[in-house]
Amino acid sequence: MDNAVLTVLIAMLGGAIRVSTPFMFVALGETLTEKSGRINLGLEGNLVLGAMVAYATSYLTGSPWLGVLAAGMSGLFLGALHGYICKLPKVNDIAVGIAMMSFGTGLAFFFGKPFIQPQAPKLDSIPLGDWTGNPALAQALQVNPLFFVGIFLAVAMSWAFRNTKWGLIVRMTGDSAASAKAMGVSVDLVRFLATAAGGFLAGIGGAFLSLYYPGIWNQGLSSGQGLMAVALVIFARWDPIRAIFAALFFGAAGAIGPALQAVGITSGYYFFNAAPYILTLVIMIISAGSKASARDAPGELSITK
Amino acid sequence: MNDVPAAKGHAPSLQAIGMTKVFGPLRALDDVSINVDAGSFHALLGENGAGKSTLVKCIMGFYSGDKGQVLLDGQEVSIRSPRDARANGIGMVYQHFTLVPSLTAAENLVISRADAPDIIDWGKETRALAAFMDTMPFRVPLNAQVSSLSAGEKQKLEILKLLYLDQRFMILDEPTSVLTPGEADEMLGLLGGMAARKEITVLMISHKFREVKAFCDHFTVLRRGRFTGSGDAKTVSVADMSAMMIGDTPIRERSGRVQSAGGRDVLELAGVFADDNDGASVVKSVNLKVKAGEIVGIAGVSGNGQSALVEVLSGQRPLADGGIFIRGERFEPNRGAYDKFKVFGLPEEPLKNATVPKMSVAENIAFRSFDKPPVAKLGWWMSPGPMKAKARDLIARYRVKTQGPDAPIETLSGGNVQRAVLARELSGDVDVLIVANPCFGLDFASVSEIRSQIMEQRNKGAAVLLVSEDLDEILELSDRVAVMSGGTINYVSKIEDTDRNTIGQHMAGH
Ligand SMILES: Nc1ncnc2c1ncn2[C@@H]1O[C@H](COP(=O)(O)OP(=O)(O)OP(=O)(O)O)[C@@H](O)[C@H]1O
Ligand SMILES: [Mg+2]
Numbered sequence: 001m002d003n004a005v006l007t008v009l010i011a012m013l014g015g016a017i018r019v020s021t022p023f024m025f026v027a028l029g030e031t032l033t034e035k036s037g038r039i040n041l042g043l044e045g046n047l048v049l050g051a052m053v054a055y056a057t058s059y060l061t062g063s064p065w066l067g068v069l070a071a072g073m074s075g076l077f078l079g080a081l082h083g084y085i086c087k088l089p090k091v092n093d094i095a096v097g098i099a100m101m102s103f104g105t106g107l108a109f110f111f112g113k114p115f116i117q118p119q120a121p122k123l124d125s126i127p128l129g130d131w132t133g134n135p136a137l138a139q140a141l142q143v144n145p146l147f148f149v150g151i152f153l154a155v156a157m158s159w160a161f162r163n164t165k166w167g168l169i170v171r172m173t174g175d176s177a178a179s180a181k182a183m184g185v186s187v188d189l190v191r192f193l194a195t196a197a198g199g200f201l202a203g204i205g206g207a208f209l210s211l212y213y214p215g216i217w218n219q220g221l222s223s224g225q226g227l228m229a230v231a232l233v234i235f236a237r238w239d240p241i242r243a244i245f246a247a248l249f250f251g252a253a254g255a256i257g258p259a260l261q262a263v264g265i266t267s268g269y270y271f272f273n274a275a276p277y278i279l280t281l282v283i284m285i286i287s288a289g290s291k292a293s294a295r296d297a298p299g300e301l302s303i304t305k
Numbered sequence: 306m307n308d309v310p311a312a313k314g315h316a317p318s319l320q321a322i323g324m325t326k327v328f329g330p331l332r333a334l335d336d337v338s339i340n341v342d343a344g345s346f347h348a349l350l351g352e353n354g355a356g357k358s359t360l361v362k363c364i365m366g367f368y369s370g371d372k373g374q375v376l377l378d379g380q381e382v383s384i385r386s387p388r389d390a391r392a393n394g395i396g397m398v399y400q401h402f403t404l405v406p407s408l409t410a411a412e413n414l415v416i417s418r419a420d421a422p423d424i425i426d427w428g429k430e431t432r433a434l435a436a437f438m439d440t441m442p443f444r445v446p447l448n449a450q451v452s453s454l455s456a457g458e459k460q461k462l463e464i465l466k467l468l469y470l471d472q473r474f475m476i477l478d479e480p481t482s483v484l485t486p487g488e489a490d491e492m493l494g495l496l497g498g499m500a501a502r503k504e505i506t507v508l509m510i511s512h513k514f515r516e517v518k519a520f521c522d523h524f525t526v527l528r529r530g531r532f533t534g535s536g537d538a539k540t541v542s543v544a545d546m547s548a549m550m551i552g553d554t555p556i557r558e559r560s561g562r563v564q565s566a567g568g569r570d571v572l573e574l575a576g577v578f579a580d581d582n583d584g585a586s587v588v589k590s591v592n593l594k595v596k597a598g599e600i601v602g603i604a605g606v607s608g609n610g611q612s613a614l615v616e617v618l619s620g621q622r623p624l625a626d627g628g629i630f631i632r633g634e635r636f637e638p639n640r641g642a643y644d645k646f647k648v649f650g651l652p653e654e655p656l657k658n659a660t661v662p663k664m665s666v667a668e669n670i671a672f673r674s675f676d677k678p679p680v681a682k683l684g685w686w687m688s689p690g691p692m693k694a695k696a697r698d699l700i701a702r703y704r705v706k707t708q709g710p711d712a713p714i715e716t717l718s719g720g721n722v723q724r725a726v727l728a729r730e731l732s733g734d735v736d737v738l739i740v741a742n743p744c745f746g747l748d749f750a751s752v753s754e755i756r757s758q759i760m761e762q763r764n765k766g767a768a769v770l771l772v773s774e775d776l777d778e779i780l781e782l783s784d785r786v787a788v789m790s791g792g793t794i795n796y797v798s799k800i801e802d803t804d805r806n807t808i809g810q811h812m813a814g815h
Contacts, residue, residue: 064497162412163424163425163427164423164424164425165416165421165422165423165424165425166423167427168408168412168415168416168421169416171405171407171408172405172408173415175405175406175407175408176403176404176405176406178401178403179403179404179405180405181387181417182367182387182403183387183388183391183417184386184387184388225726296407298407299406299407
């Protein structure tokens with residue numbers, strides 16, 4: 001029995017490390033965008049398009065890291081488009097986001113058809129667990145470098161929001177456009193840049209999906225991770241570090257179902273597969289109801305206004 | 306742009322000549338000129354809607370004027386945005402705060418600098434800020450989030466920001482309306498001293514003659530968008546200044562206090578508790594009864610729980626414990642109960658708390674009646690005709706200065722928003738009236754008018770709860786005074802048995 005518990009825990013650790021990365025990137029990108037006072041619900045589109053572009057680039061050039069970069073650029077393009085359209089008068093960022101989601105996935109499916117069959121070179125991982133002598137643990141501790149990049153980015157962002165001029169300007173724009181204008185800051189420009197940069201990060205999240213885990217390209221690759229990650233931002237109360245923990249938590253919860261099955265507990269399999277969604281919902285209800293979360297929300301977001 | 310800011314290091318002079326600004330059909334400014342000497346403390350006077358804010362916003366480059374030029378130290382400067390104004394050493398404290406709520410005071414200060422470093426060395430900045438604060442006569446907690454500061458602290462921080470940025474031509478739009486008289490005197494005294502030493506030049510919009518007489522040396526008056534006079538603030542009498550402000554419009558006679566025969570208790574607060582947004586208790590066990598035909602004034606320094614209490618009464622904040630009773634029945638603050646018990650109210654900051662800024666004046670005035678005849682038939686079919694007719698009538702009766710019933714209420718001047726809300730709340734049959742700082746930012750004619758309205762409601766038999774930070778207002782209107790300090794009421798007295806000093810001591814928590 002002890003062994004089974006251990007198995008499940010190791011599986012959850014592995015899940016947290018493997019599954020969390022795309023969530024991290026999308027959630028960090030969305031945190032940046034929302035901190036500037038705009039919501040981009042379309043990051044699911046960036047994720048899927050990023051996955052396709054990364055896979056195609058890796059296949060055509062043979063370099064997976066070039067694929068990651070290309071995925072970022074495709075996300076940058078979608079984000080910039082969102083940012084540009086929202087600058088036009090009387091445009092609602094949420095509606096544009098939903099349109100961009102369909103646009104991004106549509107583009108990916110359209111251009112991605114020829115790349116479903118071929119095998120593209122994948123990203124390598126760093127074996128961090130070989131010394132343990134435990135094959136399950138070693139397997140769980142196969143870590144992709146992007147995982148560390150994500151954590152580093154979160155720390156950097158959290159630092160930058162407090163200690164750099166640009167960080168403060170983004171927060172100011174997101175919290176009080178009137179103050180930003182009174183200070184001569186171009187609110188539209190700041191939001192445009194923040195949305196484009198956020199889109200870039202979401203694109204990289206997509207590259208992880210197609211080039212590492214699950215490491216294929218097809219139309220069912222993303223099951224709404226992009227949307228879920230946007231929700232995680234609220235859950236993490238617009239804090240990059242908390243976004244990382246939220247992503248890890250979500251990844252770990254997602255591993256519960258398969259791991260239980262592996263140790264022979266099959267009843268409630270579908271229920272446990274839904275665990276991450278249920279847990280997130282529960283935690284969101286608890287935390288969103290708290291007054292602290294209302295205070296952390298950037299004042300200019302169209303959902304809080 | 307002028308890359309040598311003319312204003313650095315000494316007090317500049319400023320002239321604005323022939324300023325004109327048109328909003329649609331309204332000439333908000335019509336060929337107005339103003340001359341502010343170096344090192345002077347200049348007052349800009351005028352009734353609500355006279356165009357004072359519009360004039361200074363044109364000088365600041367917030368609005369582009371339709372005509373006019375600005376001279377700084379005798380040289381023409383072109384100011385097209387607040388950024389240009391800042392580069393020229395012109396800074397302003399707006400009627401509405403422009404601090405960023407989620408940043409700390411220190412972050413607000415540092416980021417407001419044009420030369421804010423790309424990477425902020427907080428160790429160094431904190432030391433510099435502390436050294437700067439040491440030279441200032443008032444201070445603000447630097448590491449607190451601005452949203453957690455009181456209105457008075459925010460106002461101080463706005464002014465500190467101008468000094469920190471070395472903006473030596475300072476425009477203040479009603480800077481003392483959120484301060485206690487003591488704080489206001491302290492701040493104006495300091496600014497006056499700096500002006501006298503020719504370190505800064507101040508242009509201040511104010512409705513308070515007392516401050517103008519005590520601290521200003523010159524004044525300029527606007528009326529309906531035109532220049533109507535200027536002079537030496539020390540020698541010209543208040544009567545002459547007010548004549549320039551209102552022309553020959555008669556001021557409404559104050560309504561007298563009718564002796565009431567001690568009505569029944571109407572409004573009762575029984576052990577009311579409330580929490581602030583972080584869950585800390587800010588209103589603690591408040592017990593108070595208000596009779597019909599009585600005004601009970603709640604005095605207190607801002608931030609002692611009064612706003613939370615008003616929010617509880619207006620249904621914006623949940624009651625943590627205790628109860629509110631009207632004529633012995635429990636009162637749950639919701640729309641139905643407001644109607645049933647005929648409870649009306651004027652909360653503070655009406656643009657934020659009592660209106661929908663982007664909706665029209667007529668719609669805002671109809672909030673209490675849009676689902677009743679004649680505006681609505683069968684309780685749901687709204688006819689805009691009667692709604693507008695009623696709005697026109699109220700706009701005329703309460704002299705709300707607006708372009709018309711269809712103008713969005715946010716385009717009204719500060720004082721006129723207040724009047725529109727009052728028109729909505731007082732035009733019906735009132736049993737209980739809850740007012741918070743009703744004369745905040747109003748010119749003297751409106752103050753007189755609104756206090757009369759409140760007194761009239763009392764004379765007609767309404768139970769009035771008046772929460773005010775203005776002690777003069779409390780002393781003028783109340784039948785009984787209660788003092789709130791630290792979230793509780795620590796003193797209640799009939800107005801004839803108390804005086805300003807006793808109340809002041811209890812306000813300070815003794
Ligand atoms: N953005 C705007 N659009 C249309 N009209 C406006 C706008 N801003 C101000 N006005 C109008 O211009 C006139 C002057 O307003 P202003 O705010 O300058 O008055 P004020 O003298 O500052 O009054 P108060 O003492 O009440 O603050 C008012 O009638 C107001 O309704
Ligand atoms: Mg004004």
